[in-house]
Amino acid sequence: MKVEAKVDPSxxxxxxxxxxxxxxxxxITLFAYCRVFYEGRAKSELGPGDRVxxxxxxxxxxxxxxxxxxxVNWQPPGSAVSIVLEDGKxxxxxxxxxxxxxxxxxxxxxxxxxxxxxxDYEELAxxxxxxxxxxxxxxxxxxIEEGFKPLFKEKPIKHGIVDVxxxxxxxxxxxxxxxxxRADLHAVSQLKRYVDALREEHKNVRGILVAPSITAGAKKxxxxxxxxxxxxxxxxxEKKKKGKQKTLDFLSP
Amino acid sequence: MKVEAKVDPSxxxxxxxxxxxxxxxxxITLFAYCRVFYEGRAKSELGPGDRVxxxxxxxxxxxxxxxxxxxVNWQPPGSAVSIVLEDGKxxxxxxxxxxxxxxxxxxxxxxxxxxxxxxDYEELAxxxxxxxxxxxxxxxxxxIEEGFKPLFKEKPIKHGIVDVxxxxxxxxxxxxxxxxxRADLHAVSQLKRYVDALREEHKNVRGILVAPSITAGAKKxxxxxxxxxxxxxxxxxEKKKKGKQKTLDFLSP
DNA sequence: AGGTTGATATCGCCG
DNA sequence: CGGCGATGTCAACCT
Numbered sequence: 275m276k277v278e279a280k281v282d283p284s285x286x287x288x289x290x291x292x293x294x295x296x297x298x299x300x301x302i303t304l305f306a307y308c309r310v311f312y313e314g315r316a317k318s319e320l321g322p323g324d325r326v327x328x329x330x331x332x333x334x335x336x337x338x339x340x341x342x343x344x345x346v347n348w349q350p351p352g353s354a355v356s357i358v359l360e361d362g363k364x365x366x367x368x369x370x371x372x373x374x375x376x377x378x379x380x381x382x383x384x385x386x387x388x389x390x391x392x393x394d395y396e397e398l399a400x401x402x403x404x405x406x407x408x409x410x411x412x413x414x415x416x417x418i419e420e421g422f423k424p425l426f427k428e429k430p431i432k433h434g435i436v437d438v439x440x441x442x443x444x445x446x447x448x449x450x451x452x453x454x455x456r457a458d459l460h461a462v463s464q465l466k467r468y469v470d471a472l473r474e475e476h477k478n479v480r481g482i483l484v485a486p487s488i489t490a491g492a493k494k495x496x497x498x499x500x501x502x503x504x505x506x507x508x509x510x511x512e513k514k515k516k517g518k519q520k521t522l523d524f525l526s527p
Numbered sequence: 528m529k530v531e532a533k534v535d536p537s538x539x540x541x542x543x544x545x546x547x548x549x550x551x552x553x554x555i556t557l558f559a560y561c562r563v564f565y566e567g568r569a570k571s572e573l574g575p576g577d578r579v580x581x582x583x584x585x586x587x588x589x590x591x592x593x594x595x596x597x598x599v600n601w602q603p604p605g606s607a608v609s610i611v612l613e614d615g616k617x618x619x620x621x622x623x624x625x626x627x628x629x630x631x632x633x634x635x636x637x638x639x640x641x642x643x644x645x646x647d648y649e650e651l652a653x654x655x656x657x658x659x660x661x662x663x664x665x666x667x668x669x670x671i672e673e674g675f676k677p678l679f680k681e682k683p684i685k686h687g688i689v690d691v692x693x694x695x696x697x698x699x700x701x702x703x704x705x706x707x708x709r710a711d712l713h714a715v716s717q718l719k720r721y722v723d724a725l726r727e728e729h730k731n732v733r734g735i736l737v738a739p740s741i742t743a744g745a746k747k748x749x750x751x752x753x754x755x756x757x758x759x760x761x762x763x764x765e766k767k768k769k770g771k772q773k774t775l776d777f778l779s780p
Numbered sequence: 781a782g783g784t785t786g787a788t789a790t791c792g793c794c795g
Numbered sequence: 796c797g798g799c800g801a802t803g804t805c806a807a808c809c810t
Contacts, residue, residue, distance in 0.1 A: 277558055277638040279532045301579055301593055303556055305530055305643040315708065315788040316655030317763045323647030326554055326581065332594035340554055340645040341585035343603050344805060347651070350596045350790070375788070385530040386641060390558040392593040394576030398600070402569030404801065428800095430795090433748045434712055435799065454801085455568065459687055459784070463716040464800090467748075489783060495686045495720075510570045568803040597790060603805075625781090628803075657786065681785095683809090688784060707787080711799070717785090742798055 279388035288364055288387055292357055295389035299331035305386040306379075310337055310347045314375025320346060322382060327366070329355055335368040335377060349377045402508045404454045407484065408438055410509050411450070415440070418482065418504055422448065432471040434464070446478040453485035454508040461485070462495045469501065532641035541617055541640055545610055548642035552584035558639040559632075563590055563600045567628025573599060575635060580619070582608055588621040588630060602630045655761045657707045660737065661691055663762050664703070668693070671735065671757055675701065685724040687717070699731040706738035707761040714738070715748045722754065 278294075280287055295302045304327040310320040320337075325346070328336040335349035349355075349368040353375075358365040366379040408427050415422045421443025429439045438450035449472060451457075451465040461483055469481035481501040488496070488503055496503055531547075533540055548555045557580040563573040573590075578599070581589040588602035602608075602621040606628075611618040619632040661680050668675040674696025682692045691703035702725060704710075704718040714736055722734035734754040741749070741756055749756055 277534055279534055279639055279641065281530055281532055299593075301558075301591075303558075303579060303641075305554075305556075305641070305645075312788070313763075316653055316761070318651050318653040318788080320651050321649035323649045324643065324645035325647065326556060326643065326645070328579065328591065330591070330593055330595075334594065334596045336591075336596065338554075338581065338583070338589075339647050340552075341583055341587065341604060342806080343587045343589065343598075343601055344787095344789090345596075348596055348788080350788090351594060373788090385643065386532055388532065388556075388558070388639060388641065390577065390579060390638065392558075392577035392579070394578065394592050396574035396576045398571050398573050400569055400571040400803080402803075428793090430799095433744060435794095437800095455803085456782095459720070460713070460717070463720045464713070466720075467712070467716045491686060491783065508569070510566075565803075571803080595791080597802095597804090601803085603803095626803090653788080655788080681808090683784090688809090690785095708789095709797095713800080744798065 276391045277388070279386060281386050283384060283387050285362075285364065288381075288384055289357060289359075291387050291389065296329075296355065296357075298389075298391060300389040300391045301331065302329040302387070302389045303327070304381075304384055304388075306381050307383040307385070308337075309380040309382065311378045311380075312347050312375070314370065315373055318347065324385075327379065329366075329368075333368070335366075337379065347377060349375065353377075401512075402454065402510045404437070404452050404508065406511065407452045407454060407506065407508045411438060411452075411484075411506075417506060418448075418450065418484065424450075431468060432474070433467055434471070436468050442480065444478075446480050447472060447476050449479065449481045451481070451483050452506075453483070455486065457483050457485035457488045457492050457503075459489070459492050459495060462492050462499070462501065465496075465501055466499055469499075529644045530641070532639060534639050536637060536640050538615075538617065541634075541637060542610060542612075544640050544642065549582075549608065549610075551642075551644060553642035553644045554584065555582040555640070555642045556580070557634075557637055557641075559634050560636040560638070561590075562633040562635065564631045564633075565600050565629070567623065568626055571600065577638075580632065582619075582621075586621070588619075590632065600630060602628065606630075654765075655707065655763045657690070657705050657761065659764065660705045660707060660759065660761045664691060664705075664737075664759075670759060671701075671703065671737065677703075684721060685727070686720055687724070689721050695733065697731075699733050700725060700729050702732065702734045704734070704736050705759075706736070708739065710736050710738035710741045710745055710756075712742070712745050712748060715745050715752070715754065718749075718754055719752055722752075 332351040333353040336345040337347040353370040368377040424440040426439040585604040586606040589598040590600040606623040677693040679692040
């Protein structure tokens with residue numbers, strides 16, 4: 275069965291359905307009144323309340339409250355889930371090995387248990403990223419300034435990795451730090467770090483922050499440091515589909 | 528009804544159940560074969576596949592594939608969802624105003640529609656954060672070094688906000704940058720930005736990166752810049768509960 | 781509304 | 796595996 279759902283399941287039904295779902299790589303969704311305990315990189319406790327719990331076949335474990343985009347507690351992919359019967363209560367435990375982290379959910383009342391044998395061979399095709407800004411600049415360097423020649427992309431230097439490294443029409447070395455959204459103080463510090471590193475071995479190094487806009491504070495620091503700003507929007511282009519063929523690879527020539 | 532679930536709903540049932548759920552501030556969960564289109568800060572397309580869709584009463588909208596902790600597409604809190612009937616197909620549309628972003632889900636087949644009238648008055652009590660490192664240092668300054676005197680927490684300076692500002696036993700100004708996890712190049716750049724800003728108006732400014740560990744590259748840059756590292760783990764303490772009382776505030780004295 | 785930074789960030793890439 | 800940086804980052808806090 276691809277999908278199964280049981281409202282107000284008994285203990286026995288819960289265990290049976292969860293076992294079936296876990297053994298068949300299904301996505302599990304629970305509506306439950308529960309308590310949550312986490313310990314690992316940090317430590318947390320969440321008192322009783324109604325939440326939505328999702329367990330994915332890759333080990334991802336999400337606990338959502340009724341607001342916010344972020345789960346209140348979670349476990350990342352690769353974690354191992356198990357059902358623990360304790361004091362006549364059902365607990366879910368998810369353990370991650372490295373770093374060692376444990377998540378425990380005490381299910382006080384389960385309103386709904388459901389699972390979904392999901393088939394999905396598609397990947398997201400997204401456009402408007404920072405990487406596409408770099409591509410755009412290599413195709414049309416005059417977007418930065420007349421005479422600009424891009425030379426390297428993602429170039430590792432002494433203390434970090436530069437987005438774009440090139441030369442201007444006077445032969446000066448030029449570092450570009452690209453941001454797909456409004457550039458902030460952090461972006462200026464990053465650019466400064468690259469420029470400082472390059473100035474140790476080159477003279478006449480320019481640093482240009484390339485972004486659709488810049489915060490007031492970042493602009494001030496940028497100018498004090500003698501760095502430059504160039505307005506550029508990330509391009510939204512047609513994107514090739516990234517979907518995977520199911521299992522017909524052996525048919526390829 | 529607190530919870531309702533319908534497997535293989537008809538068009539009419541879908542619309543009826545969704546309407547009911549949306550009008551009662553329920554959390555909606557769908558299992559569906561669908562396509563997804565997003566346009567806003569970026570633009571994306573996701574071909575047909577099986578996904579779990581969650582719509583929260585605060586407008587949060589999540590689309591999860593069968594792996595990863597992160598939703599493949601989403602809309603943050605405050606977005607407005609609507610049901611669109613088009614070509615005999617049901618589409619879900621979620622619109623955010625600022626920035627303008629739209630998410631559209633074409634429901635090709637819905638395997639399960641369910642909703643949950645969730646009640647939850649608890650908030651997460653978490654310990655082991657960076658803020659608690661600062662508290663710890665104020666309580667026990669010798670953890671940094673003998674004679675250290677912390678003076679300010681979250682102190683705004685010229686270009687940013689310093690975690691902790693204090694003086695050492697010689698009267699030197701000391702900037703602490705705290706990290707609850709392994710410190711990287713970004714952390715060094717951040718500390719350097721603060722130290723540089725303070726050195727414009729003070730002499731003898733020291734910068735100390737305080738973290739449980741540090742990456743090799745960060746250590747190298749830190750030393751070259753004449754900054755220091757102090758190992759300190761974020762403390763895991765007992766935390767007071769942050770749960771809210773339901774509606775008994777008027778009973779308080 | 782904009783600025784700044786933390787996060788159990790997660791994720792992807794590359795050495 | 797560690798290092799490094801992007802993210803439609805999200806979310807909190809402050810001005």
